[in-house]
Amino acid sequence: MGKLRRVVLDTLKPHEPSIIEMASELSELEGITAVNISIYEIDRKVENAKITIEGEDISYHHVMEVIEEMGGVIHSVDEVVAGKKIIDDADTLQD
Amino acid sequence: MSSFRDMLRAIRDYDNLTKTSEIARRYFVMNAFDGVLTIIGVLMGNLVAGVDDPQIVISTGMATCIAMGISGLWGAYLTEAAERKRDLDQLSRHTLTDLHDTRIGRAARVATVIVALVDGLSPFLAASVVLLPFFALGSFPAITWVYYTSLGMALLTLFGLGLFLGYISRGNLILYGVKTVVAGAIAIAISFLLGG
Known part of the structure; x- marks a missing residue:
């Protein structure tokens, strides 16, 4: 099975634990080299966060476990890159 | 080592x-303050009633300490558990999980237990400290001295709590200490007046 190298997730999480703790904890998972979390919407009790994870061999299951353990919910998987290297989506004529 | 960390x-x-x-x-702070003032009430009640048997003071004092401890533990546990459950349910409704x-x-459950323990132990310990002189009765010439020493310890404990509040607020330590001692002094004075 190919190795996951980049995953972009749309999540909903409580304000606490903060994205600092979440990013730090996700980055400690094996096979992950970098994590980026950005908040794009804040509600009274919760916030929407876009989580971008890159690594050599990302375990989606473990990522999901950490997010859920911290009270977050994955709304959608917005981008996935798997294989020997990271590639971005190619431009097409329609773009 | 790693598990401790x-x-x-x-x-x-x-x-x-x-x-x-x-x-x-x-x-x-709130409950230790309550504990000391309550035990001041017990001491003053015994003093103005002329109780000269230290065993009676210790029994009534300790019974009061235990009752305050259980009251704090029970009350705080139930209140805290209910409040935290409500918060968690609300948050769960927002995340739909x-x-x-x-x-x-888990943090909410641990917090409930810690807060309940603090709430129960603080009045119990603060009040027990005030009663200590009654356990060393032999060192005093008369029972009245034990009462006065205990009341002195109560005021000292209140002063200590005031210092702690001053430290937390980064304010004037002595001023906070005096403010808490005044409450104890008022309780003692009123009891004296009422007891004739």
Whole structure:
């Protein structure tokens, strides 16, 4: 099975634990080299966060476990890159 | 060593999530203050009634301490558990998931227990300290001296609590100490007046 190298997730999480703790904890998972979390919407009790994870061999299951353990919910998987290297989506004529 | 570090980290995480130390600190001062003033009441009641048997003072004092301890423990546990459950249920409705088995849920349960322990132990310990002279009766020439020493310890404990509040607020330590001592002094004075 190919190795996951980049995953972009749309999540909903409580304000606490903060994205600092979440990013730090996700980055400690094996096979992950970098994590980026950005908040794009804040509600009274919760916030929407876009989580971008890159690594050599990302375990989606473990990522999901950490997010859920911290009270977050994955709304959608917005981008996935798997294989020997990271590639971005190619431009097409329609773009 | 690593598990100890993990434990410390978990406690710090739980504290960040629930603000337990802040709440526990507030409960500690409030209930220790309650405990000392209550035991001042017990002491003054015995003193003005002319009780000269230290065993009676110790029995009534300790019974009061235990009752305050259980009251604090029970009351705080039930109140805190109810409040935290309500918060967690509200948050769960926002995320549309059950958060009770997550870190947030566990932190809420740990916070409830810690706050209940602080709430129960603080009046119990503060009041017990005030009663200490009655356990060393032999060192005093007369029972009246024991009463006065105990009341002195009560005021000293109140002063200590005031210092702690002053330290927390980064304000004037002595001023805070005096403010808490005044409450004790008023309780003693009124009891004296009422007891004739």
